[in-house]
Amino acid sequence: MAELTARLEREAAIAAGSASAKTGVDRAHFERVVCAYQKSIFRIILQIVRDPDQAASLTQDCFLRAHERLKSFRGESSLETWLGRIAIHLALDHLKSRRAGFWRRLLRRDSHDVAGNPTFAGGGMEESASPERQLLAREALDRVRRAVELLSPQQRAVFALRFFEDYSLEEIREAMGIEIGTIKSHLFRAVRHVRRSMEGTHGK
Amino acid sequence: MENKSSDNRPLDRHLTDDQWIECLLGEQSAEVVGHLSACPACRAELSRFRTATGQLARQTLGYAEALPEPFWQEQRRLIAARVAAGSARKTEGSFSRRLAFGLSAAAVALLAVILLRWSPPSRPSAVAPVSSADDPLLAQVQEALDREVPMALAPAALLTDEIERGIDRSQAR
Numbered sequence: 060m061a062e063l064t065a066r067l068e069r070e071a072a073i074a075a076g077s078a079s080a081k082t083g084v085d086r087a088h089f090e091r092v093v094c095a096y097q098k099s100i101f102r103i104i105l106q107i108v109r110d111p112d113q114a115a116s117l118t119q120d121c122f123l124r125a126h127e128r129l130k131s132f133r134g135e136s137s138l139e140t141w142l143g144r145i146a147i148h149l150a151l152d153h154l155k156s157r158r159a160g161f162w163r164r165l166l167r168r169d170s171h172d173v174a175g176n177p178t179f180a181g182g183g184m185e186e187s188a189s190p191e192r193q194l195l196a197r198e199a200l201d202r203v204r205r206a207v208e209l210l211s212p213q214q215r216a217v218f219a220l221r222f223f224e225d226y227s228l229e230e231i232r233e234a235m236g237i238e239i240g241t242i243k244s245h246l247f248r249a250v251r252h253v254r255r256s257m258e259g260t261h262g263k
Numbered sequence: 264m265e266n267k268s269s270d271n272r273p274l275d276r277h278l279t280d281d282q283w284i285e286c287l288l289g290e291q292s293a294e295v296v297g298h299l300s301a302c303p304a305c306r307a308e309l310s311r312f313r314t315a316t317g318q319l320a321r322q323t324l325g326y327a328e329a330l331p332e333p334f335w336q337e338q339r340r341l342i343a344a345r346v347a348a349g350s351a352r353k354t355e356g357s358f359s360r361r362l363a364f365g366l367s368a369a370a371v372a373l374l375a376v377i378l379l380r381w382s383p384p385s386r387p388s389a390v391a392p393v394s395s396a397d398d399p400l401l402a403q404v405q406e407a408l409d410r411e412v413p414m415a416l417a418p419a420a421l422l423t424d425e426i427e428r429g430i431d432r433s434q435a436r
Contacts, residue, residue, distance in 0.1 A: 086343070093342055097335060102327040111326065115338060122342045123349060196314060203315040221287075223320035228288070243284070250287060251280045257311060 089129070093122050096139060100146045106219040107150040109208065117153055121146045136233065144234050147216060151235075154212035199257055206256035207249075214249040217242055278305045287312075 100121050105114035124145050125132075132141055207215060216235065220226040226234065231242050278286070278298060285291045286299070286309060299306055 086346075089346070090339065090343065093339055097338055097342075098327060101338075102323060105323050105327060106320070109323075118338060119342050119345060123345050126346045127349065196318070199311050199315045200318050203312075204319060207319070222316040223323060246288075247280060247284050250284055253316075254280065254283060254308075254312065257308070257315070 089126060092125075092138065096142050097122070099139065100142055103143055103146050103220075103224060104150045106223040107147065107216050108153055109204075113153060117146070117149050120149050124149070140230075140233060144236070147220070147234050151212050151216050154215065202256045203253055206253040210249050210252060211245075213237075214245045214252075217245040218249040218253070221246060277302065278309075283309070 097118060101114055101118045104117045104121070105111060108114055108117065121142065125142055128145075132138070136144075207218060210218060213235075217231060220231050220234065221228075228239050228242055231237075232239055235242070278295065282291070282295045282298075285295055291299075299309070
């Protein structure tokens with residue numbers, strides 16, 4: 060039921076987005092677009108930048124930019140794809156500009172907690188596994204997370220979209236505007252790096 | 264210890280990075296499938312990778328889903344405020360642009376009027392100074408041409424004159 064409601068909200072937002080694009084930007088219409096897509100845009104950005112505060116700020120930037128460019132939205136792709144493309148480019152630009160501050164963010168992340176909100180680095184583990192398996196899994200998880208942090212912005216975005224967001228190569232091509240061959244090349248380097256980082260976590 | 268595949272093919276080499284990518288993209292060849300079915304080490308490695316990336320994805324998804332509604336409301340409020348501020352800036356900016364354009368146009372027009380009304384003082388012809396500057400040189404050339412003896416031969420001419428005068432004096436004696 061909740062899924063159906065969300066879908067209806069999105070469809071209404073698509074109609075609102077098209078209407079906004081044709082007739083000028085209406086505040087109420089735009090708010091419906093924001094309401095329908097803010098979670099998915101936040102999640103995409105968070106998968107790439109892996110910093111909740113930055114993801115929240117970049118989500119705002121994404122909608123601000125979308126508002127500025129809504130008149131140029133021709134409906135050739137879906138509104139979600141168009142917003143996703145803006146979000147990915149913003150996240151990439153952020154990573155490129157903030158690469159030097161990576162260690163500071165990494166050190167802060169494990170203890171980070173938005174007041175009253177869940178901790179970002181926690182969760183995701185299978186509670187039913189034995190303590191030993193859980194320990195090994197957490198070690199592998201930490202290594203993968205650190206390896207992903209060390210990827211170049213492009214590699215990281217491609218890796219996150221493919222393996223965290225389940226984008227197909229074609230969807231990544233559309234979202235990032237790069238060729239499939241380039242995407243595969245980024246994926247190859249990213250996976251090789253992450254694979255190397257996991258060596259020694261098999262727990263013999 | 265050497266592994267053996269189901270078709271008794273030796274598995275002394277594990278999956279390469281290329282083959283790994285094939286597996287992760289679901290484009291694996293029959294050879295890779297055969298290897299995976301017979302190689303527990305590669306299976307386990309692939310499984311660990313998938314588990315870890317899946318956990319990272321769930322972590323983010325779980326985090327976003329667990330954020331309370333006030334967080335999203337605040338986000339919407341901030342977006343609306345920034346959009347409104349951006350629109351105000353744009354309006355203000357367009358007024359400033361129009362004002363700047365008007366002032367620039369007025370300044371250009373004023374400059375054009377000043378230039379048109381201002382007649383520069385008459386200056387001597389550009390040829391005259393060149394001509395007057397050449398006059399001494401021309402005079403020197405004329406003087407040199409008028410000379411009976413070229414300047415370069417003047418010392419020799421003096422010597423010749425002296426000799427001739429000496430001969431004349433001795434003949435007179």
